[in-house]
Amino acid sequence: MFVINCPYCGERDQTEFSCHGEAHIARPDNPAEVSDEEWGEYLFFRNNPKGIHFERWTHDHGCRRWFNVMRDTVSDKIIKTYKMGDQKPGVTDV
Amino acid sequence: MKYSFYNLVRNSFSYHENWEKAWSSPELKPEYDVIIVGGGGHGLGTAYYLAKEFGVKNIAVLEKGWIGGGNTGRNTTIIRSNYLWDESAALYNHAVNLWEGLSSELNFNVMFSQRGLFHLAHSVHDMQEITRRGYSNYLNGIDAEILNQDQVAKKIPHMNIHGRYPVLGALLQRRAGTARHDAVAWGYARAAENLGVDIIQNCEVKGIDISNGKVVGLQTTKGSVKVDKVGLVPAGHSSVLADMAGFTLPINSVPLQALVSEPIKPILDCVIMSNSVHVYVSQSDKGELVVGAGSDAYNSYSQRGSFDMIEHMMAPLVELFPIFSRLKMLRSWGGIVDVTPDRSPIIGKTPVKDLFINCGWGTGGFKATPGSAHVFAETVSKGEPNDIAAPFSLDRHYSGALVDEAAAAAVAH
Numbered sequence A: 001m002f003v004i005n006c007p008y009c010g011e012r013d014q015t016e017f018s019c020h021g022e023a024h025i026a027r028p029d030n031p032a033e034v035s036d037e038e039w040g041e042y043l044f045f046r047n048n049p050k051g052i053h054f055e056r057w058t059h060d061h062g063c064r065r066w067f068n069v070m071r072d073t074v075s076d077k078i079i080k081t082y083k084m085g086d087q088k089p090g091v092t093d094v
Numbered sequence B: 001m002k003y004s005f006y007n008l009v010r011n012s013f014s015y016h017e018n019w020e021k022a023w024s025s026p027e028l029k030p031e032y033d034v035i036i037v038g039g040g041g042h043g044l045g046t047a048y049y050l051a052k053e054f055g056v057k058n059i060a061v062l063e064k065g066w067i068g069g070g071n072t073g074r075n076t077t078i079i080r081s082n083y084l085w086d087e088s089a090a091l092y093n094h095a096v097n098l099w100e101g102l103s104s105e106l107n108f109n110v111m112f113s114q115r116g117l118f119h120l121a122h123s124v125h126d127m128q129e130i131t132r133r134g135y136s137n138y139l140n141g142i143d144a145e146i147l148n149q150d151q152v153a154k155k156i157p158h159m160n161i162h163g164r165y166p167v168l169g170a171l172l173q174r175r176a177g178t179a180r181h182d183a184v185a186w187g188y189a190r191a192a193e194n195l196g197v198d199i200i201q202n203c204e205v206k207g208i209d210i211s212n213g214k215v216v217g218l219q220t221t222k223g224s225v226k227v228d229k230v231g232l233v234p235a236g237h238s239s240v241l242a243d244m245a246g247f248t249l250p251i252n253s254v255p256l257q258a259l260v261s262e263p264i265k266p267i268l269d270c271v272i273m274s275n276s277v278h279v280y281v282s283q284s285d286k287g288e289l290v291v292g293a294g295s296d297a298y299n300s301y302s303q304r305g306s307f308d309m310i311e312h313m314m315a316p317l318v319e320l321f322p323i324f325s326r327l328k329m330l331r332s333w334g335g336i337v338d339v340t341p342d343r344s345p346i347i348g349k350t351p352v353k354d355l356f357i358n359c360g361w362g363t364g365g366f367k368a369t370p371g372s373a374h375v376f377a378e379t380v381s382k383g384e385p386n387d388i389a390a391p392f393s394l395d396r397h398y399s400g401a402l403v404d405e406a407a408a409a410a411v412a413h
Helices: A038-045 B005-012 B041-051 B086-100 B100-107 B123-141 B147-157 B181-194 B235-244 B307-320 B364-381
Strands: A003-006 A010-013 A018-022 A054-059 A066-072 A078-083 B029-036 B058-064 B117-121 B145-148 B171-173 B197-201 B203-211 B214-220 B225-230 B252-261 B271-275 B279-283 B288-295 B329-339 B346-349 B355-360
Touching: A003 A078, A054 B058, A066 B307, A078 B346, B041 B181, B041 B364, B058 B181, B086 B100, B086 B364, B100 B181, B117 B123, B117 B147, B123 B145, B123 B171, B147 B171, B181 B197, B181 B364, B203 B235, B225 B364, B235 B252, B235 B271, B235 B329, B235 B355, B252 B307, B271 B307, B279 B307, B288 B307, B288 B329, B346 B364, B355 B364
Parallel strands: B029 B058, B029 B225, B058 B197, B117 B271, B225 B355
Antiparallel strands: A003 A010, A018 A054, A054 A066, A066 A078, B117 B171, B145 B171, B203 B214, B214 B225, B252 B288, B252 B329, B271 B279, B279 B288, B346 B355
């Protein structure tokens, strides 16, 4: 994982980036109406897979933009980087 | 065989070749009353207290590698209890109370050394934080001394207190210190086996059998086993085991690194912690400086961290102690720690009946080993957490009653 391919800037050193946890978590549309359990799940509970993980990174010391990364948490190998709003890749897409 | 001066002399006549093994390698039986998954200090300790204090007879500890080969053998061995919140103070101080009698209780020298821990303050804000926490510690019956700059300079003369990170004061806990981490796992394993606990190494859990919402058995690499109650104490792999049982946890598993220097003569007779510049250091009895700092931010199970984190540890260390700058670092390694949103552990029940979990210790579990094991043993045997464990339930992530130590007290553990 020493080099990360920023979708905006290209390949840069890992130290320019920081990771901000699981991606593709949707905030409930109606926060006032959801139960404590649903709200707790949204706020705190995370997939923490041993394998393929989708996560958010920022290019702090570069373009400062956010993007998503598909990475294997066993080998730390990055499989794909893609822009915010792009379709979440399936395991068979790469 | 009891470890004693008499037995030491007696065995010296046979050149110490006839000591019996501290623990054996039994076969997995088809059925157990309680199985503890995870053979680190917390898991082995849980089995020990279950057998000793809660009268459970038929217990096994399953460990996928070798005992103490996970985070128990990878941490920086710091023990302290000067936490801010009442709930944490009760839990960690319970552990320190047990640490103080542990070597004689287990008949195994865990080398618990109460050498004192200095928590450094580098700014006015830091001084306010340690003062607040020190007074909170007083109220909870935990020893704490708030030291000014001169007092710190006198205690640690070779520290650079006027450098880039000036040291304005420190919070000192004299009962804090270090212990030999391997000895904790070995001591609990030996004591547990003496009470009839089966310690099964190289036995990985591959599946959890659930019937009508109750745990009934485990699938392992050494075959399937029936069980009445299960305690999961898997540290970094907590989410993997929870996934087998069909629920998720509020946990991210991230790498945490540590490193040791070449051994040198005694130079540091206490533990130094700095949250603001983020490094902690102590000197082992072998003479190595044991250094740690923060975890990486990304999820990983690789048991290795990134190189820049090592630089983040070393930079403040050599700034605080320029005298260490010419030391060579001998080894660095990583462990996978299970971090919760509030940096407090999860101890208690799960959505599955008779399946209990003790996890989420994140970067600071070693110091709590005896206390964690003791309260978890009571939780497993009675089916309900006791007063110390109750605030650390999984349910707090729904109720919002978090025990928020990340923001309020020490980030580094």
